[in-house]
Amino acid sequence: MIEHSHLRIIAALQQNGTLTEAANTLCLSQSALSHQIRSLEKKLGVGLWEREGRYLRLTHAGQLFHQVAQQVLPVLAQAEQSLKAYGEGRQGILRIGVECYPCYEWLTGVTGEFMRQMPEVDIDIVSKFQFSGLEGLLNHHIDILVTPDLIKQQGSYYEVLADYELVLVLAADHPLAVLQQISPAQLAAETLLTFPVPLQRLDIFNHFLSPVHLKPAGHKVVESLELMLQMTELGRGVCVLPRWLAEGRCKGGTLTVVRLGEKGMQRKLYIAMRESDKEIAYIRRFIAVGRERADLSFQAVTEVD
Amino acid sequence: MIEHSHLRIIAALQQNGTLTEAANTLCLSQSALSHQIRSLEKKLGVGLWEREGRYLRLTHAGQLFHQVAQQVLPVLAQAEQSLKAYGEGRQGILRIGVECYPCYEWLTGVTGEFMRQMPEVDIDIVSKFQFSGLEGLLNHHIDILVTPDLIKQQGSYYEVLADYELVLVLAADHPLAVLQQISPAQLAAETLLTFPVPLQRLDIFNHFLSPVHLKPAGHKVVESLELMLQMTELGRGVCVLPRWLAEGRCKGGTLTVVRLGEKGMQRKLYIAMRESDKEIAYIRRFIAVGRERADLSFQAVTEVD
DNA sequence: GCTTAACAATGAGAAATTCTCATAAATGAA
DNA sequence: TTCATTTATGAGAATTTCTCATTGTTAAGC
Numbered sequence: 121m122i123e124h125s126h127l128r129i130i131a132a133l134q135q136n137g138t139l140t141e142a143a144n145t146l147c148l149s150q151s152a153l154s155h156q157i158r159s160l161e162k163k164l165g166v167g168l169w170e171r172e173g174r175y176l177r178l179t180h181a182g183q184l185f186h187q188v189a190q191q192v193l194p195v196l197a198q199a200e201q202s203l204k205a206y207g208e209g210r211q212g213i214l215r216i217g218v219e220c221y222p223c224y225e226w227l228t229g230v231t232g233e234f235m236r237q238m239p240e241v242d243i244d245i246v247s248k249f250q251f252s253g254l255e256g257l258l259n260h261h262i263d264i265l266v267t268p269d270l271i272k273q274q275g276s277y278y279e280v281l282a283d284y285e286l287v288l289v290l291a292a293d294h295p296l297a298v299l300q301q302i303s304p305a306q307l308a309a310e311t312l313l314t315f316p317v318p319l320q321r322l323d324i325f326n327h328f329l330s331p332v333h334l335k336p337a338g339h340k341v342v343e344s345l346e347l348m349l350q351m352t353e354l355g356r357g358v359c360v361l362p363r364w365l366a367e368g369r370c371k372g373g374t375l376t377v378v379r380l381g382e383k384g385m386q387r388k389l390y391i392a393m394r395e396s397d398k399e400i401a402y403i404r405r406f407i408a409v410g411r412e413r414a415d416l417s418f419q420a421v422t423e424v425d
Numbered sequence: 426m427i428e429h430s431h432l433r434i435i436a437a438l439q440q441n442g443t444l445t446e447a448a449n450t451l452c453l454s455q456s457a458l459s460h461q462i463r464s465l466e467k468k469l470g471v472g473l474w475e476r477e478g479r480y481l482r483l484t485h486a487g488q489l490f491h492q493v494a495q496q497v498l499p500v501l502a503q504a505e506q507s508l509k510a511y512g513e514g515r516q517g518i519l520r521i522g523v524e525c526y527p528c529y530e531w532l533t534g535v536t537g538e539f540m541r542q543m544p545e546v547d548i549d550i551v552s553k554f555q556f557s558g559l560e561g562l563l564n565h566h567i568d569i570l571v572t573p574d575l576i577k578q579q580g581s582y583y584e585v586l587a588d589y590e591l592v593l594v595l596a597a598d599h600p601l602a603v604l605q606q607i608s609p610a611q612l613a614a615e616t617l618l619t620f621p622v623p624l625q626r627l628d629i630f631n632h633f634l635s636p637v638h639l640k641p642a643g644h645k646v647v648e649s650l651e652l653m654l655q656m657t658e659l660g661r662g663v664c665v666l667p668r669w670l671a672e673g674r675c676k677g678g679t680l681t682v683v684r685l686g687e688k689g690m691q692r693k694l695y696i697a698m699r700e701s702d703k704e705i706a707y708i709r710r711f712i713a714v715g716r717e718r719a720d721l722s723f724q725a726v727t728e729v730d
Numbered sequence: 731g732c733t734t735a736a737c738a739a740t741g742a743g744a745a746a747t748t749c750t751c752a753t754a755a756a757t758g759a760a
Numbered sequence: 761t762t763c764a765t766t767t768a769t770g771a772g773a774a775t776t777t778c779t780c781a782t783t784g785t786t787a788a789g790c
Contacts, residue, residue: 184504200427212486
């Protein structure tokens, strides 16, 4: 069996001229090296070196072995270094799951800054799951999940990423646009534009309409944020978005934002991870960057408000 | 330090589901394997497996390690196999030195058959030497030398490859073409066509003309066999070649072959190798194939004669 | 040719490692 | 819960690898 030490031995012998020197660079005694090369040749059943007086020359077999060493040694060295980096939490692949479209919008701002801070960590964004994001997390398909839903489950661990407010977005010339706030009954008369997600999984349905047993008059699914805003602008419906996201897109004045209910709909954005991963350095960093960006952009728009 | 055994361990653990099974395929006790993976993780300072109940799952670091194993293991396995083949003399690189043009002609017939018989042995033909072919042999630039000159020297070993006769080749309408044999004096009146080799290294000079203190009237150097025969045909000179080579090219009838001296010039073709290499299987095979081809072709033409 | 300094090989025992055995702990299914 | 299966652990045996001390070689200088 070819061992790592054998590869290092043949490489060292080629680099240093003599056995004694090679032994020094390998931190071995001359004797140990002599024993080693002898036993290696015996094991392989082929001469690797030809003794020429006091010097050694590679045989053809030895040359082949040396080539293999040149090929394999750097791979192992690289691997060892990467693993050490992993051990220190510096390097890795962070697979991020997103379950909601606004989360996705928010992510784009975070990943850039994160990658700038931790260039050794690769990022992979996953938005399709067999069943749910939580299941993907516990099955190791993703490492963290950005979600507005807190579902405690064995092995999972949640942290709050940011608070935000869900608001109703309307065309500026919409009859309801003049109001300060809107009631469930008023919303129920409208056509709701949503991303392609079942109504039962929408906060606006679960926490605003459903408690008073109402359903929107209409429901249209749109694929993109741009399309959603455009249709809202044209009075084809209304939509519900985080305030920071909505106000960032209302610059033109053709859209207006209205509070949902008396106190507004306060929501939280969570980040979920496996219990066992919660101390990993690059995950901690991701959360820190994420919070910072959230505070920055969420605050910035509400200030303007 | 990543050892070969570690690579095999992570590969086996991935292939077999459980630690116990993996231990079996590795011919280890379950205990040994358990100890090993523990100490490996400790050494690397990073978890490679995540214990999930009674099963193991690779961490990110483990996945990286596994990829490295998949990359390196086949290389080492292949190397081991090649080295075994070297040990059994099945595989190698045979660097053949040729010092004479006719040797070169003869080689082309041999290498093809040899490569057919030993497809795992590479052949390299070397015809330029710093000093001499023998020096190239002892300096390990070549492994065998095909030569008509036997020069005993420490560490070198010769075997006879074939006997052959040097003959004079003339244009069919040359005045000397009617003779059965030719004397040194008769040859000395001619212009000799030779390959670009010093006269002092030519058999015809050393063993035919020189002993009676004669030199050819003229000496022209030509680069190729074809050119040499063409010039002979046109009466621009005469040349000396092995009988098997000459008669193979005299089919047209425009060239004639004449014996040199009363008994003809009998020569031997030798194959030289390093003393230490004389038992190597593919060298033995090369000699066998070389002799066989020599007997075949040398005989064939003399039969026709 | 003899001497000498540098290098390589060898043998024996020490040190480190790797393995097995015996046994305990943990897990998942019935 | 029990039970079969799998993993973990500790201790000592077996093996491997290393060092020390010594001897054998080699090339170069006188």
